[in-house]
Amino acid sequence: xxxxxxxxxxxxxxxxxxxxxxxxxxxxxxxxWWLDRKRAAYERFAAAPxxxxxxxxxxxxxxxxxxxxxxxxxxxxxxxxxxxHRELGVTGAGHLVFANNRLVASQALDASTAGQGIIFDTLQxxxxxxxDLVQTHLLAQPSRLGSDKFAALHEAFLExxxxxxxxxxxxxxxxxxxxxxxxxxxxxxxxxTLVIAGENARVTVADFFRSEKAAEAxxxxxxxxxxxxxxxxxxxxxxxDWSRATLSFQFNATVARRDARVLSLxxxxxxRQARHESFxxxxxxxxxxEMLALTVAHGTQEFDQRTLQIHQAPHTSSNLLYKNALLxxxxxxxxxxxxxxxxxxxxxxYQSNRNLxxxxxxxxxxLPGLEIQANDVRCTHGATSARIDREQEFYLESRGxxxxxxxxxxxxxxxxxxxxxxxxxxxxxxxxxxxRTKFREN
Amino acid sequence: xxxxxxxxxxxxENPVAGIDQTKGDFKYDVSYAFDAGKGLNxxxxxxxxxxxxxxxxLLDFRLxxxxxxxxxxxxxxxxxxxxxxxxxxxxxxxxxxxxxxKRTWDEVPDDIKKTFERLGIPEQERKFLxxxxxxxxxxAAYSNIKDIVAKQGxxxxxxxxxxxxxxxxxxxxxxxxxxxxxxxxxALNSAVFSxxxxxxxxxxxxxxxxxQAYFRINAENFxxxxxxxxxxxxxxxxxxxxxxTAPKFSTSTLHSAVVELVALKGAKIQYITVQNWAxxxxxxxxxxxxxxxxxxxxxxxxxxxxxxxxxxxxxVLKGERARGExxxxxxxxxxxxxxxxxxxxxxxxxxxxxIIAKSISVGQGRSxxxxxxxxxxxxxxxxxxTECDALLINTNSRTDTYPAxxxxxxxxxxxxxxxVSKVSEDMIFYMQSRGLTEAQAMSLAVNGFINDLxxxxxxxxxxxxxxxxxxxxxGSVG
Numbered sequence: 001x002x003x004x005x006x007x008x009x010x011x012x013x014x015x016x017x018x019x020x021x022x023x024x025x026x027x028x029x030x031x032x033w034w035l036d037r038k039r040a041a042y043e044r045f046a047a048a049p050x051x052x053x054x055x056x057x058x059x060x061x062x063x064x065x066x067x068x069x070x071x072x073x074x075x076x077x078x079x080x081x082x083x084x085h086r087e088l089g090v091t092g093a094g095h096l097v098f099a100n101n102r103l104v105a106s107q108a109l110d111a112s113t114a115g116q117g118i119i120f121d122t123l124q125x126x127x128x129x130x131x132d133l134v135q136t137h138l139l140a141q142p143s144r145l146g147s148d149k150f151a152a153l154h155e156a157f158l159e160x161x162x163x164x165x166x167x168x169x170x171x172x173x174x175x176x177x178x179x180x181x182x183x184x185x186x187x188x189x190x191x192x193t194l195v196i197a198g199e200n201a202r203v204t205v206a207d208f209f210r211s212e213k214a215a216e217a218x219x220x221x222x223x224x225x226x227x228x229x230x231x232x233x234x235x236x237x238x239x240x241d242w243s244r245a246t247l248s249f250q251f252n253a254t255v256a257r258r259d260a261r262v263l264s265l266x267x268x269x270x271x272r273q274a275r276h277e278s279f280x281x282x283x284x285x286x287x288x289x290e291m292l293a294l295t296v297a298h299g300t301q302e303f304d305q306r307t308l309q310i311h312q313a314p315h316t317s318s319n320l321l322y323k324n325a326l327l328x329x330x331x332x333x334x335x336x337x338x339x340x341x342x343x344x345x346x347x348x349x350y351q352s353n354r355n356l357x358x359x360x361x362x363x364x365x366x367l368p369g370l371e372i373q374a375n376d377v378r379c380t381h382g383a384t385s386a387r388i389d390r391e392q393e394f395y396l397e398s399r400g401x402x403x404x405x406x407x408x409x410x411x412x413x414x415x416x417x418x419x420x421x422x423x424x425x426x427x428x429x430x431x432x433x434x435x436r437t438k439f440r441e442n
Numbered sequence: 443x444x445x446x447x448x449x450x451x452x453x454x455e456n457p458v459a460g461i462d463q464t465k466g467d468f469k470y471d472v473s474y475a476f477d478a479g480k481g482l483n484x485x486x487x488x489x490x491x492x493x494x495x496x497x498x499x500l501l502d503f504r505l506x507x508x509x510x511x512x513x514x515x516x517x518x519x520x521x522x523x524x525x526x527x528x529x530x531x532x533x534x535x536x537x538x539x540x541x542x543x544k545r546t547w548d549e550v551p552d553d554i555k556k557t558f559e560r561l562g563i564p565e566q567e568r569k570f571l572x573x574x575x576x577x578x579x580x581x582a583a584y585s586n587i588k589d590i591v592a593k594q595g596x597x598x599x600x601x602x603x604x605x606x607x608x609x610x611x612x613x614x615x616x617x618x619x620x621x622x623x624x625x626x627x628x629a630l631n632s633a634v635f636s637x638x639x640x641x642x643x644x645x646x647x648x649x650x651x652x653x654q655a656y657f658r659i660n661a662e663n664f665x666x667x668x669x670x671x672x673x674x675x676x677x678x679x680x681x682x683x684x685x686x687t688a689p690k691f692s693t694s695t696l697h698s699a700v701v702e703l704v705a706l707k708g709a710k711i712q713y714i715t716v717q718n719w720a721x722x723x724x725x726x727x728x729x730x731x732x733x734x735x736x737x738x739x740x741x742x743x744x745x746x747x748x749x750x751x752x753x754x755x756x757x758v759l760k761g762e763r764a765r766g767e768x769x770x771x772x773x774x775x776x777x778x779x780x781x782x783x784x785x786x787x788x789x790x791x792x793x794x795x796x797i798i799a800k801s802i803s804v805g806q807g808r809s810x811x812x813x814x815x816x817x818x819x820x821x822x823x824x825x826x827x828t829e830c831d832a833l834l835i836n837t838n839s840r841t842d843t844y845p846a847x848x849x850x851x852x853x854x855x856x857x858x859x860x861x862v863s864k865v866s867e868d869m870i871f872y873m874q875s876r877g878l879t880e881a882q883a884m885s886l887a888v889n890g891f892i893n894d895l896x897x898x899x900x901x902x903x904x905x906x907x908x909x910x911x912x913x914x915x916x917g918s919v920g
Binding site (some may be wrong): 054055056059161219268342343345355357358359360363365367368369371372373374375376378379380381382383384 | 453519520588662722723820832834835838839840841842843844845846847848849850851852853854855857858859861862863864
């Protein structure tokens, strides 16, 4: 249509109408309802303006470096052996490896786990074989935290991702790993992980985001949906380690039903500018969401984290702990909001942002917010920014520990409060290792 | 302990300044000698300026401000949409009794005296009130600078007089703390301001008694646009108290003041407000102070009245070791939105700031804390502490908290904490078991919640505050 084609190029950047048509061509075998949704999403993306200075959802963010130009909307396939792949570190765990939006390697679940009816497959396969489940839960939550344009872009260009379904009463003993790689300069990737836990089911999923080469610039626009059915327990861990030149967006939507417990832990280390939006909906009594994040910000990196905890039902609880360690000229933004709907009495919500300032030029902004419309609640939030406690440092040094080592010990003490929430021992060690390496690299 | 019957019959008469809404609920016909009519345009501004016989620079200043006001959009991208209900064309921007500020009580016209009488200021008190600046509508109707204060060299007058008689001090500081374009409402004030206080405390002078001003609106659709400027010279100390009450009217009224404080090296300024406008008043106020080296500015802000209050007293900590503090109490009842908070802008090393905000939401009332703490780069030794506590009385009461804290570098420390709670059932049960009614128990619990802050107020204010809270809590339970 003539009117639609006139969308200014600046609004779509590299993600032109032609690029979208080419993308649709690649996924044309997928169900029609999904393609229709993608078309609608593209229109929303193309029509929406870029974020503006006056937009509260982007307060403190650097908008001048947000760009959709210069990326490759259809990066070429890349071979598994090109990747310096690091395993999950959990013996026998199943995994899926995606590179430039395509599956390049996988290990199926062991027979005993698979036998219980757990589905661990690509999103494309799930769209074809489990359409009902996917249709109900895939990107079912609207974007609420300011990135509607980029969330629409994600939906429009989402090519493939991981699908995990654990049926009623089943426990997936081992965690599953999902790896998303971006390769080649300018590659645009749209990773997605959909986790559905049936009644009383239990599952742990680890999502990794990496670049093939450290120097290449990528555009990453990913998302995940976590749906925790009645009484289920979902643990989701994401490790964002894109190249330092990457522009990254990530959207999380968590829905916790009656007595469900969701723990999501996001580790942020990579990207030039990374925005992470996390949304938890506590929709029935007894639901609990644990929202954790750990950021190591180096150089001139900017990490922009926006969260929303919505308590819709009585007797729900949520606990948010976002910890940032800031070095060099790095910048972090934490903007969180707890919303307690009218009648969601007996809500217990907590929100905490701790910034550890390790450099004189780093900058941390905190916007911890509350919107409470019920009176019988316990809602608190706290935000602090400070350097390492000098007394602790002094104590360690007085015991003969060198200054640099003392600092590392204290920084890891700061991290451990978050990392310690991972119950799976091997997974905990893998992540601690990655963070340690990351921290020492600089 | 008193038997409950005695507590119940505690006098509700207010012996002090009577900032009691039921008493403010009346109106006298007043013949306005000067009236700029309704609506706002260049002619309104020119009219105000000519009535006040202002110099050309000030007219220019006002006209520029009017343009800024008209150009600026309503800040509804972050503020409540209720702002859109202000009809700027229906507001009177200036009216005056056409009198000069009075220095003695005898010169005050009888009808105005009557109004004060209804406000409940006892005869004795009236004579005693040191340095009272009672503003009746746009012009000060009563201005009495106590001899001692004047002898110390302190200037205390209304802003019009200040401009006329002390231009050398006024102009130097006027509009410097809060520039015209700071926000839409500071621009509006800059265009149409009249009234307000001007205070200058010379070097080393410590003003022994608080300087007080009572403000009052008494005309339908009438907005007040005071402009207050307080300068404490090096080592000076002053406490200023502002309290207000307004009659209840059916159509909206706009109040948009600008208050600028300058505390020079080592000076201390304490600014106390008890705001109790009628429930149809939009109270959109910009208050900010600049604290130089070793200076201290403390805002004590209490908001009980109005339909919508948006007020975030701020301190720019400009000199080393400057200190800023905001203590805020807000009470929002049905139909009210108290959107209050604080801003602390650190601009020098070793500056400290403290914000303590307590809010109470009753019925469908909504209270909001909004704050800014900013510590820019390359500063060291800066500290901020922020505590916000919200108390929700009824099941559908509402509270919001929106702080923004921005820190650069590893040599500063900030901490922010907020909590939301309701009155503990155990506490109410205990008090009821001792013979108090539920309402009395609730009132006592709420007073206990703000007690820490109320103690910081001068005695008569804290007594008044307790009475106001009792009044607001009536009918909130059961």
